[in-house]
Amino acid sequence: MESNTKKVTSVWAKVLIYTALILGAVVMLFPFIFMLLTSLKTYAESISVPPKIFPEVAQFKNYKTAMEMAPFDVYFKNTVISSVGNTILTLFVTIFAAFSFTRYKFYGSNVIFTLLLATMMVPGEMLIIQNYQTVSAFGWIDTFQGLIIPYIANVFYIFLLRQYFMQIPEQLYKAAKIDGCSDWKYLWKIMIPNTISAIVTIAILNFIASWNAFLWPLLITNNDKMRVLTIGLTHFTNESGSQVHLQMAAATIIIIPVAIIYLFLQKYIISGVTRGGLKG
């Protein structure tokens, strides 16, 4: 890192770099700032020309009005249940699969692993056509099972955790065996505590992806009581027409929880993304 600090020599270079980065940051943040400020404006302020950047008096009642027009509390609850439920189940499935591939030598394990990796190339959009039919046949339309179950086996997470599991020295397993420790206990007492940061990363990435999910919930929820936030927001936007200040309040409700998680757990998110991403 010493060489890095030496790279910037002149004060002018620093001024230029900071100016460019601040300009860039303004462009990146602007939609978020616009959203927050507009959510606190009156309708007249939100559509004024020339624009009024700041509201005269912060209209917190916009949030209340939006929630009276559409059941955002229900959407919020549904989103929390499906994201948390999905994340917990995904963690179990991922941990078991990664454990299976690292701990046991079973017939066909290499072939199965390769085939699983190959499924990552299949676009998810291709699968929804039949999955919709399958989920209907199970009677899972408008249910949490329908929202959660099809997405609890994520090959990328299994691949990622397997790599962490493989780094745990074999001697630990042998020592545990001598002490009379079962495989099940070994998984919970040694493997998981030693890879906890990778598991936390997977949990956060999965939670965020699940929170923001759109196409699948759009297909399988018809009942307003089962809608999640992303779907509720698009319906609300269509129904509320030009009420931009209310729509921005609703958009803020979706974005704030994830933004808070991001603020505190950024380190895990970025480390996970640089290892292969959340969406790929």
Next chain:
Amino acid sequence: MKNKTNLSNATKTTIKQNFLGYLYLLPTLVITLIFVVYPLIMSFRMGFYERYNYYTDEGSGFGLATFKFVLTDPNFQKALMNTFLIVVIAVPVSMIIALAIALLLNSGIKASKFFQAIYFLPYVTSVIAIGIVWSWLFHSDFGYINQFLGMFGVDPIQWLNDPKMAIWALIIFNIWSGLAFKIVIFLSGLQNIDPQYYKAAQIDGTPKWKVFTRITLPLLSPTVFFLTITSVIASFKVYNEVFALFGGKPGPANSCMTVVYYIYDMFYGSSQVHKAAAASIILFIIILIITGIQMLLSKKLVHYK
């Protein structure tokens, strides 16, 4: 006698290894078979039917007619054309901006972590929510973009209503929303370059521009390559952006049709499920080809350390 027990112990271990291995893998196998393998096979079956009733799962006429229909459908061709525009405009533009920002973030300034946190925010936030925000920024009468351009004497642009302009609104939004991921990946690529190379260049007094073209860029080529491939694949899958920007429509006069939007529209909008399946098979084949190119080229062209 001793040999016999050894053998049975070994068999016992093998059985135990197989049993436990499959037991732990069972949830993954069950879910993958039901929700990935089965629908994959069924999509192929549906795509090859000429006529198909989704509700009764009855089809007739097995052949390539549905593929022919999709490939000659003006909407699908529009989708391919739009994808092409995104690939040749949005992808390179956002790559160049992202690389520039990553270089600045990696120049040893103190607030680098702070800026990195800001630049990455759009990656974790809902595309739907922020897309609706952008649809208001693009509003022709009181959107901030037109008001800003108005300061330079530009007449209001019908970003979301003019079929010719709508694709540009989508491309601008796509560039913005794609930056976060690319910046983080470029930055991690830059941080992986061995500082020894820069020290050597410094001792030799190599000019900065040459350091960039001779050291940074070649050593960064695996990252550039990875980002190109993932961005091209993502360009075929643009969907949420369109839905949010145009309120659940593929733009004015279908001008922002994309491949995944076409699939969704055929499936859910017009219940022509076999056509949706055929289009999704075409998408799958395109992704296979791109991934194949990636595997071939990554061995040959890319300059690894």
